[in-house]
Amino acid sequence: MRPLLRPPIERITEYTLEHRECRIKLNQNENPFDLPDEVRNEVLSRVAAVHWSRYPEFVPRRQMEKIAEFTGWTADGVLLGNGSNDLLQLLFTCALDAGRGVVISQPTFTLYKLLAEAVGAPVCEVPMTRSFTVDTGAVIAAANERGAAMLVLCSPNNPTGGQIPLADLEGILRATGALVVVDEAYVQFAGPSAVTLLARNERLVVLQTFSKAMGAAGLRFGYALLSPHLARQLAKVKLPYSVNIFTLIAAEVFVERWDTLKSWIGVLVAERGRVFSALGAMDGVRPYASDANFLLFETLRKTPAEVFSALLSRGILIRDVSRYPMLERGLRVSIGTPAENDEFIDALREVV
Numbered sequence: 102m103r104p105l106l107r108p109p110i111e112r113i114t115e116y117t118l119e120h121r122e123c124r125i126k127l128n129q130n131e132n133p134f135d136l137p138d139e140v141r142n143e144v145l146s147r148v149a150a151v152h153w154s155r156y157p158e159f160v161p162r163r164q165m166e167k168i169a170e171f172t173g174w175t176a177d178g179v180l181l182g183n184g185s186n187d188l189l190q191l192l193f194t195c196a197l198d199a200g201r202g203v204v205i206s207q208p209t210f211t212l213y214k215l216l217a218e219a220v221g222a223p224v225c226e227v228p229m230t231r232s233f234t235v236d237t238g239a240v241i242a243a244a245n246e247r248g249a250a251m252l253v254l255c256s257p258n259n260p261t262g263g264q265i266p267l268a269d270l271e272g273i274l275r276a277t278g279a280l281v282v283v284d285e286a287y288v289q290f291a292g293p294s295a296v297t298l299l300a301r302n303e304r305l306v307v308l309q310t311f312s313k314a315m316g317a318a319g320l321r322f323g324y325a326l327l328s329p330h331l332a333r334q335l336a337k338v339k340l341p342y343s344v345n346i347f348t349l350i351a352a353e354v355f356v357e358r359w360d361t362l363k364s365w366i367g368v369l370v371a372e373r374g375r376v377f378s379a380l381g382a383m384d385g386v387r388p389y390a391s392d393a394n395f396l397l398f399e400t401l402r403k404t405p406a407e408v409f410s411a412l413l414s415r416g417i418l419i420r421d422v423s424r425y426p427m428l429e430r431g432l433r434v435s436i437g438t439p440a441e442n443d444e445f446i447d448a449l450r451e452v453v
């Protein structure tokens with residue numbers, strides 16, 4: 102009998118995250134600081150003033166212009182999505198199929214491979230160097246040998262934390278003919294952004310999100326920055342109204358108030374340095390420098406599963422990334438509030 106779904110769907114390994122109630126949640130790279138009441142109330146009062154019974158605008162022009170201003174790109178080259186995942190899916194479905202493959206530098210964000218597999222596209226995984234930098238030469242060679250249609254780079258990379266230098270990115274753009282997608286979910290914690298390369302690279306797509314530095318993971322808002330021509334093509338297939346009115350309004354307020362909200366970043370970056378030093382001083386722990394709001398570390402005496410469970414029993418939830426390629430000894434911890442980080446450091450010291 103003919104299968105009900107396309108065969109690749111059955112073969113995909115599920116991407117799930119078990120929900121665990123925990124006192125200290127450092128497993129999803131969220132911003133631990135919530136909105137000041139005054140900003141929250143501004144969102145709520147604007148939401149209260151619009152008709153919930155009406156669809157959002159077909160093309161939310163005002164918000165596209167706000168994002169253009171916020172990022173230094175042009176509004177015609179902005180696509181808004183229900184989180185950046187939404188736009189990743191759009192890109193993968195539009196660029197790939199069984200005859201059009203993708204090159205991914207591994208280890209990286211799990212969703213890329215899953216989305217490629219879902220459309221039945223061949224996936225070429227290029228290992229990072231031992232120090233977890235993108236192996237630019239190998240990525241270029243793989244893309245050219247296979248005639249890849251798309252190349253996805255995550256910068257700063259989840260879960261390793263490092264960025265790809267813009268010069269390397271330009272090198273990749275010059276040496277390949279593929280669509281190059283740069284996922285900048287964590288860019289506000291370091292930078293500079295690849296947005297500055299958009300004007301002279303029609304094949305570049307930059308993705309950003311409000312889920313990390315912007316502190317709005319629950320609202321689901323992300324955007325793609327790309328050439329106006331590509332934006333028009335992708336817009337044909339994008340689901341209309343994928344971003345709801347509540348989120349559109351909130352996104353606008355976040356951008357308007359970003360000058361005050363962004364003090365979060367300085368705190369988190371300073372905390373990242375503090376946690377990194379504390380981990381580096383522990384026997385049996387090897388942390389990797391990070392440009393994001395999380396740290397990858399390896400445990401040299403206990404297994405990641407043992408460390409994960411021991412922390413969990415103390416009310417601290419981090420991420421076991423030991424099933425990712427090259428990370429057999431890997432764990433990832435998000436940077437929390439100073440008090441959360443203190444507790445994590447003390448607990449880890451006892452556990453390892």
Ligand code: PMP
Nearest residue numbers: 184185186210259286310312323
């Ligand atoms: N890209 C990367 C690299 C991520 O780590 C995440 C979140 N885990 C996302 C995209 C998803 O972001 P969003 O919440 O905007 O869908």
